[in-house]
Amino acid sequence: MSEPHNHGDHDHDHDHGHAHEHSPRSFQPDLEDQPQSDYQYLEIAIRELLTEKGLITPEGMRRAMEAMDARGTHLGAAMVARAWVDPAYKKRLLADGSAAARELGIEVGPMHLLVVENTPQVHNMIVCTLCSCYPRMVLGIPPLWYKSREYRSRAVREPRAVLAEFGTTLPEGVEVRVHDSTADMRYLVLPMRPAGTDGLSEAALAGLVTRDSMIGVALPEAPRKAAAE
Amino acid sequence: MSARFRPGERVAVRRADPPGHMRTPWYCRGKTGVVERLCGEFGNPEALAYGLSGDPVRPLYRVRFSQRALWPDYRGRTEDTVEIEIYEHWLEPAQERPNV
Numbered sequence: 001m002s003e004p005h006n007h008g009d010h011d012h013d014h015d016h017g018h019a020h021e022h023s024p025r026s027f028q029p030d031l032e033d034q035p036q037s038d039y040q041y042l043e044i045a046i047r048e049l050l051t052e053k054g055l056i057t058p059e060g061m062r063r064a065m066e067a068m069d070a071r072g073t074h075l076g077a078a079m080v081a082r083a084w085v086d087p088a089y090k091k092r093l094l095a096d097g098s099a100a101a102r103e104l105g106i107e108v109g110p111m112h113l114l115v116v117e118n119t120p121q122v123h124n125m126i127v128c129t130l131c132s133c134y135p136r137m138v139l140g141i142p143p144l145w146y147k148s149r150e151y152r153s154r155a156v157r158e159p160r161a162v163l164a165e166f167g168t169t170l171p172e173g174v175e176v177r178v179h180d181s182t183a184d185m186r187y188l189v190l191p192m193r194p195a196g197t198d199g200l201s202e203a204a205l206a207g208l209v210t211r212d213s214m215i216g217v218a219l220p221e222a223p224r225k226a227a228a229e
Numbered sequence: 230m231s232a233r234f235r236p237g238e239r240v241a242v243r244r245a246d247p248p249g250h251m252r253t254p255w256y257c258r259g260k261t262g263v264v265e266r267l268c269g270e271f272g273n274p275e276a277l278a279y280g281l282s283g284d285p286v287r288p289l290y291r292v293r294f295s296q297r298a299l300w301p302d303y304r305g306r307t308e309d310t311v312e313i314e315i316y317e318h319w320l321e322p323a324q325e326r327p328n329v
Binding site: 112130178180181183184 | 252253254268269274289291293299300304305306308309312314315316
């Protein structure tokens with residue numbers, strides 16, 4: 001009853017009470033179907049102007065995006081695993097996270113990285129209540145939930161309830177310390193090395209270090225039996 | 230510029246509400262905490278946000294608050310804390326009777 005049709009040349013009553021046209025099939029909307037914001041138009045205009053003036057190139061933009069997308073959890077995990085096997089490195093990591101990243105060949109630009117250590121007494125958890133500050137240079141693009149208003153508001157208000165929803169329960173007597181990343185520092189949690197990992201290589205240890213354990217909403221993976229043997 | 234506060238010192242966050250961009254979350258305004266460390270000196274984000282130089286640079290601190298100081302009805306453990314980065318111009322020495 002509702003095939004799109006041209007109303008210009010005929011006059012009739014529609015047999016349903018609303019005026020919009022039905023699509024014969026429904027699709028999930030594409031990103032481009034959302035309204036563009038003023039900031040998106042501004043970004044397009046500035047990008048095109050800079051390109052016209054020869055200050056940036058499309059290839060340069062593509063390379064920058066590709067380089068950013070290549071960053072990920074494996075970088076932070078390498079730092080954590082090194083700290084687990086090398087107490088001197090751990091000391092340097094806690095003293096100056098950015099320098100410790102560079103030491104492993106991870107270029108972090110001007111980022112000031114602050115590494116906070118989980119202990120039997122303290123569990124650390126990271127949030128940015130104001131926006132979504134995240135240590136992208138060592139963890140890559142943040143998960144969507146990290147940017148959600150729900151996580152941002154509840155992480156500082158009821159962190160233990162948030163942890164429970166992530167399936168994380170802490171032993172009795174552990175302090176939860178939430179870090180609100182409000183300004184110029186970026187934060188990485190140094191989780192505790194799981195029990196039963198004595199024989200593991202540094203690379204195998206890095207495999208246990210998950211993104212969420214470095215945000216502090218989870219603990220590292222327990223070693224699988226086969227890996228530990 | 231030298232930093233006005235030292236680690237361990239009790240400080241209160243100003244109850245200010247200036248117009249424009251700022252990096253001090255609302256929930257800590259008027260609350261008392263303890264300086265955990267000095268992070269260094271950084272351009273003032275309230276000026277940087279508008280294309281200004283951000284000079285003079287401002288000392289930036291990490292201030293540790295008890296959850297119960299922030300949220301009187303907090304239901305987790307009494308030891309739980311939140312640490313927030315706060316610029317020096319948002320801090321003042323804590324009054325004699327802290328609100329914790």
